Amino acid sequence: MRNGIAISTLLHFGVVLAAVYGLPDLLNPPVVVEQPIIVELVTIAERTVSQKPVEPQPKKPPPPAPKLKPIAAPEPKPEPAVAKAPPPPPPPPEPAKVEAPAPPKPAPKAKPAEVVTPKPKPAEKPKPKAQKKPAPPKKIAMAEPPKAFRSLPRPKQKPKRRRPKFSADRIAALLDKDERKHRAEQQTKATKKRTAAKPPPTSRPSPSRVRTQPMTMSEIDAIRYQIQQCWTIPAGARDARNLVVRIKVFLNPDGSLAKAPEIVGGKQNSDPFYRTAAESARRAVQKCAPLKNLPADKYARWRELTLTFNPRDMLGG
Amino acid sequence: MENQAVDAVALAGSAVAADFSLWGLFLKADWLVKAVMLVLIGASFWCWAIIFEKGIRFRRLRAQADAFEDSFWSGGSLEDLFDKIGTRPDHPMELLFVSAMREWRRSTSKGLSGEDFLRAGIKDRIVQVMHITLTREIERLERYMGFLATVGSTAPFIGLFGTVWGIMNSFQAIALTKNTNLAVVAPGIAEALFATALGLIAAIPAVVAYNKFSTDLGRYSIRLEGFVGEFSAILSRQLDERQD
Numbered sequence: 001m002r003n004g005i006a007i008s009t010l011l012h013f014g015v016v017l018a019a020v021y022g023l024p025d026l027l028n029p030p031v032v033v034e035q036p037i038i039v040e041l042v043t044i045a046e047r048t049v050s051q052k053p054v055e056p057q058p059k060k061p062p063p064p065a066p067k068l069k070p071i072a073a074p075e076p077k078p079e080p081a082v083a084k085a086p087p088p089p090p091p092p093p094e095p096a097k098v099e100a101p102a103p104p105k106p107a108p109k110a111k112p113a114e115v116v117t118p119k120p121k122p123a124e125k126p127k128p129k130a131q132k133k134p135a136p137p138k139k140i141a142m143a144e145p146p147k148a149f150r151s152l153p154r155p156k157q158k159p160k161r162r163r164p165k166f167s168a169d170r171i172a173a174l175l176d177k178d179e180r181k182h183r184a185e186q187q188t189k190a191t192k193k194r195t196a197a198k199p200p201p202t203s204r205p206s207p208s209r210v211r212t213q214p215m216t217m218s219e220i221d222a223i224r225y226q227i228q229q230c231w232t233i234p235a236g237a238r239d240a241r242n243l244v245v246r247i248k249v250f251l252n253p254d255g256s257l258a259k260a261p262e263i264v265g266g267k268q269n270s271d272p273f274y275r276t277a278a279e280s281a282r283r284a285v286q287k288c289a290p291l292k293n294l295p296a297d298k299y300a301r302w303r304e305l306t307l308t309f310n311p312r313d314m315l316g317g
Numbered sequence: 318m319e320n321q322a323v324d325a326v327a328l329a330g331s332a333v334a335a336d337f338s339l340w341g342l343f344l345k346a347d348w349l350v351k352a353v354m355l356v357l358i359g360a361s362f363w364c365w366a367i368i369f370e371k372g373i374r375f376r377r378l379r380a381q382a383d384a385f386e387d388s389f390w391s392g393g394s395l396e397d398l399f400d401k402i403g404t405r406p407d408h409p410m411e412l413l414f415v416s417a418m419r420e421w422r423r424s425t426s427k428g429l430s431g432e433d434f435l436r437a438g439i440k441d442r443i444v445q446v447m448h449i450t451l452t453r454e455i456e457r458l459e460r461y462m463g464f465l466a467t468v469g470s471t472a473p474f475i476g477l478f479g480t481v482w483g484i485m486n487s488f489q490a491i492a493l494t495k496n497t498n499l500a501v502v503a504p505g506i507a508e509a510l511f512a513t514a515l516g517l518i519a520a521i522p523a524v525v526a527y528n529k530f531s532t533d534l535g536r537y538s539i540r541l542e543g544f545v546g547e548f549s550a551i552l553s554r555q556l557d558e559r560q561d
Contacts, residue, residue: 003370004365004369004370004371004373005370007365008366009366012362019340019343020338021338232497232498
């Protein structure tokens with residue numbers, strides 16, 4: 001038995017010694033840990049609402065018609081008039097019919113426009129100038145200054161003759177863009193959780209424009225990005241890519257939280273995974289609490305923010 | 318409570334950087350897991366001692382049995398062989414031979430082989446003496462085999478117990494930190510699994526060795542029984558020849 005014990009002692013001593021000196025690492029080459037280079041990528045939504053197009057519109061109208069034009073100014077209205085004008089030949093009814101269908105969302109603005117537009121010709125000139133920054137619209141304004149109001153219907157009646165100078169298609173495309181822009185704007189408003197009625201009055205006629213400017217998408221994205229940095233997606237959640245969580249955040253002017261963030265959405269009690277994800281998102285907001293790089297002049301806009309957390313953005317798929 | 322949580326977080330943070338060598342895993346483990354590991358290391362140590370002991374023993378026994386059978390069947394006088402071995406037999410087959418020869422000599426020297434019924438008594442006694450010696454020797458060879466069998470069947474469970482305990486600790490760490498991050502649990506699970514690894518390290522050689530040695534032992538005892546039969550046949554033939 002003594003031999004066996006001696007050999008066994010030697011064997012185990014050797015193995016323990018090897019273990020002390022890092023057995024698995026002796027056999028494998030040490031793993032080279034790659035140093036990650038941190039790059040901040042701010043994901044920006046497909047369209048960004050830029051502030052500048054919004055500013056000029058309210059500014060330019062005032063000179064000709066102080067009260068009526070700001071209301072008429074909204075981008076989509078006049079251009080629909082250009083595009084959809086052809087069918088109705090008589091000039092006076094045109095704007096009324098055209099403008100009513102064109103802006104379906106801001107109904108209150110459309111009605112005052114009907115009243116105003118038929119007769120005051122100067123009122124219409126500023127609109128094309130202000131709204132049509134690209135080349136074609138300017139041509140309309142410059143080529144036909146005297147005709148003013150009636151000039152608008154004609155090009156529409158003979159669109160094929162004048163195509164080279166001024167194609168209805170291009171205007172339609174423009175119009176399309178503006179409509180999209182408008183929609184995007186409204187979406188941002190929706191995400192900010194403001195009622196649809198409030199933003200238009202504040203943004204357009206109010207004198208302190210700077211203060212109430214809508215936040216750009218990139219600004220909202222910057223906020224969301226800061227919070228997503230702190231967000232740990234609950235690992236292993238079923239159907240993780242569909243766990244879109246919406247959190248309502250109340251902020252102080254210094255970027256700290258005014259009160260605890262709220263989870264927006266109805267199904268939090270039904271799905272435990274959703275609940276976990278929502279809780280983690282809320283924790284992320286609290287963890288990141290003093291948000292940085294907020295535009296101080298737009299505090300009214302980001303006092304209450306509804307942020308949408310989409311795990312798909314974070315999982316990179 | 319909070320401090321504990323903070324400590325756990327700090328530990329979890331440091332554990333990420335810590336080494337995952339076997340020694341590091343052992344040092345980090347909970348005391349109970351450590352105890353389990355030590356028990357398993359002890360079991361492994363004793364198993365290997367038995368394995369080496371038995372391996373050497375069986376090899377030598379086989380060689381000695383071969384040598385003895387050669388000289389036994391060489392045609393020389395059994396009396397001479399008995400005298401040569403003397404009173405110090407050093408392996409079971411010699412022991413069988415010596416015990417039978419001793420009984421034979423004792424019986425014949427007292428002139429008990431004269432009558433028929435006395436001769437039958439001598440035969441019975443020789444066979445009985447050899448069988449007793451055989452069982453005693455086999456019993457001696459079987460020593461420690463039970464330990465191998467026990468370790469082979471229980472070491473995985475002991476290791477598993479350590480693992481379960483370690484994983485329980487890991488989950489308590491999750492509960493304390495309220496952090497489901499895998500980094501909090503991973504070191505604990507790694508060190509806990511090390512206990513199962515040790516259990517398997519102890520158990521696998523034990524099972525293999527147990528199977529090998531039990532077949533070896535079976536083969537050897539058959540060989541011994543064969544020798545007992547042959548030798549008793551030779552002695553009974555001698556008795557009958559002597560009477561004639």
